[in-house]
Amino acid sequence: MTPWKSGRFERQRISRVYHPFTPAHAEDSLNCVNAQALWDRGKRLLMLDVDNTLVQWHSDEPSPEVLEWTEAAKKIGFEICIISNTTQHDRLAKIAGRIGAATVKGRFKPSRSMFRLALIKFKRKPAEAIMIGDQLITDVLGANRSGIEAIWVRRLEGKEFSGTSINRRMERMLTGPIYQALVTPLDETPDSPAAEQAKPLAQKTLVHQIVKFGIVGGSSFVIDFGFTYVFMKLIPMGNGLMSDHLGNFLRSSIPGLFGFAKGPSEAALPLMSALASVFAMTNSFFLNRAWTFEVKGKEERARQMTRFYIVCIIGQVIGVGVATFMYNLNGRQELLIPKVLGALVGGTWNFIGSRLWAFRGKV
DSSP states (O other): OOOOEEEEEEGSOOGGGGEEEEEEEESSSGGGEEEEEETTTTTTTTEEEBBBBTTTTTTOOOOHHHHHHHHHHHTTTOOEOOOOOOHHHHHHHHHHHHHHHHOOOOOOTTTSSSHHHHHHHTTOOOOGGGEEEEOIIIIIIHHHHHTTTTEEOOOSSSSOOOHHHHHHHHHHHHHHHHTTTOOOOOSSSOHHHHHHHHHHGGGOOHHHHHHHHHHHHHHHHHHHHHHIIIIIOOOEEEEHOOOOOOHHHHHHHOHHHTOOSSSHHHHHHHHHHHHHHHHHHHHHHHHIIIIIIIIOOOHHHHHHHHHHHHHHHHHHHHHHHHHHHHHHHTTTSSSSHHHHHHHHHHHHHHHHHIIIIIITTOO
């Protein structure tokens, strides 16, 4: 099970599929919600869930902490309305009376019915209301459908209604993707240049990025070399290899570009290597974006991919040039060493270009 996390969410970081289920904020409990901050943001109507938010399931007695929080919210100026799916109306009335809140009746959440009725009852706009509840499938989804911000709170300990347990299973499938939209403290307050400079060498961001980039580069090199080896050494064609036939064709058709090659395979190497690099670059982009430079969200992904591929294509030209030169110099006796040297030179260029341009702003 995904551990509980609290904080602010930014929906643009994740797929639109999950936006309806994504809260504006998550808190450990109702008591942790900063009512004054909500008031300062223009919120005037608190919509509260009952079971596992205000009270435990089957209980009709809010805790002293909940009573203290709701009383403080009313002193600030908030109006409070309970938005609950419970069918136990006497119990609901008792809880509402204890905290001094109104209630509304309508179709069950995530229907927009009760939310709209509450807005009408208190003559408030959606932007002036906030929903606080413990379920994504009912509280958060219903609020989002009504144009109302939602705060997701950790459910109170204790037993739950059997129907709620079904919602919890669905919730578990949503929490992983939704938590990708959570803004972490590092996102909020990245290290200043002075703080970064004060770190020991082994803890510096640049060092971590170089190490990660090297590991990703190693995985991409394995992909690159593997495909190159298959293309050059293992694919048959007629009485020989595909690379030999391609090399002979290139030497005879474009002697100005491939006349340098001592043999057909040397002429085929640049094309075979470039083709293999497409697979390696795709692997490198996604791993470096998510892990090395820790870029979140999808809003800049297409632009970053374009910049990254431009950097890598230039790096590939450099790497292929070095590998081809060393391969011809070596007299066709070894493929690994030229590829390693080419990868090192091209990889150095790729890291600098990725850090300073492709993923700029995330370093």
